[in-house]
Amino acid sequence: MHILARNLNLPASFVEIRHAATHDMLPGLPVLRAVAARALAWLWDNYWVSVGVKWTSEVTGSGEEAVLQSKARMALKRWRQLRRDDPRKPLKRFDKTPEGRETYKIIKECAAICRGEEGKEALIEAFLEEKGLIPAGKKKAPLMNGAFHLWLPLLDSLDASVSGFSNMLLSAMLDIFNTNRPLFTLLDGTNPDDTHPPEFMEAVLAWLKHLTSTNPEPKTNFGHRAISPIDYDELIKQCVVRPTERGLKFLRHLLNEYPAMNEKYARVVEIAATQVVLPPARKAENCTDTRKRKLEEVEAEVKEFEARFEAMKRQKAEQEARLRDGDAMQVEAVVETVKAGRWKKWSGEWTQRPIGVL
CATH class of the missing domain: 1.25.40 (Serine Threonine Protein Phosphatase 5, Tetratricopeptide repeat)
Structure with a gap:
């Protein structure tokens, strides 16, 4: 253009x-x-100022x-x-x-x-x-x-x-x-x-x-x-x-x-x-050192994030395991109560009734 x-x-x-x-x-x-x-x-x-003027090689070109x-x-x-x-x-x-x-x-x-x-x-x-x-x-x-x-x-x-x-x-x-x-x-x-x-x-x-x-x-x-x-x-x-x-x-x-x-x-x-869009970084005496330092910082940050992510995954797995164990105990207790043919005192962990549920 x-x-x-x-x-x-x-x-x-x-x-x-x-x-x-x-x-x-x-x-x-x-x-x-x-x-x-x-x-x-x-x-x-x-354009307009020249309308009507005879164009020759002496005028323009x-x-x-x-x-x-x-x-x-x-x-x-x-x-x-x-x-x-x-x-x-x-x-x-x-x-x-x-x-x-x-x-x-x-x-x-x-x-x-x-x-x-x-x-x-x-x-x-x-x-x-x-x-x-x-x-x-x-x-x-x-x-x-x-x-x-x-x-x-x-x-x-x-x-x-x-x-x-x-x-x-x-x-x-x-x-x-x-x-x-x-x-x-x-x-x-x-x-x-x-x-x-x-x-x-x-x-x-x-x-x-x-x-x-x-x-x-x-x-x-x-x-x-x-x-x-x-x-x-x-x-x-x-x-x-x-x-x-x-x-x-x-x-x-x-x-x-x-x-x-x-x-x-x-x-x-x-x-x-x-x-303003700044141009690419110009070559300077400290340009290489600056880039290397920034790259190391990024790598360290990535490694720290990966460690936190692995810790969160372990914590989530432990919580899911505890929930599975608790559900199994509740089911077992209900089964025992039905087998006895009568109600007895609940021995499992008590859970509050959700609001709005009768």
Whole structure:
């Protein structure tokens, strides 16, 4: 379903809400209303707005999408090469040096790519690949601060010039949590069903937290100078519709950063936390010892239960034997009384007459 959705340029959240409504518990009415509104907007942008327009290879097509993706990757590659020697260098608005001119040329190229929705998706895809916002290599955590310094000037510039860029980027990051797979089908033959490694996911979470922090370091204007400010309500709803472990961490981060949201969403976050399905236990230094200890505890508990069960069986057998012996004595006493032809004093154990029996 996710592959079909990507081929149709459908947001992954549509697939997730459909899966939840079909196979899991039906989402609440506010969530369904929000998704319905987003679906109507998608239909307008992807169908109705183009009704009556003559479709040609110049307007749309897989060729244009490939060109946009190639342009986006090349622009980000040039930015990385230009800034990696001194990523902390501030941008100067009227910088006439060759480096300054090239910097603003790249910003303009990225903004031009984002003129349409397909261009925005292509640029965001390039951002969310390794060597984009996500550092290359296995150990990404120590490199995140350098990644912030490297890319924040470009992100802030696009945020201030491209309508809806900030919300689209943050939403795409959350979609990675929801699907745990690459956001778009890559053109290099990568299997679209390959899942992201934990280090990649943690790097995405670090970006989400940094871009939505009230006092980040290094500083950023992301979402503050934007044409379309960050829609925190929509981000929270996106996390609640399909709760995940890292999505829950992001939700708690937002509540800590913006206390005013606590009253509105604290209870919703608690409910979402109960729906999170934790992934299989990760390999850790003490993972083997922990599993062995738990297995031994279970075996001991089973053995203790078996011992109690055997004791209960013996006790029950003894009680049944005593009852059989008592019944035999009562029958024998009755027989002796009948044989004598007269009543005599009862020598057996006395039993109280049941209530209601005459």
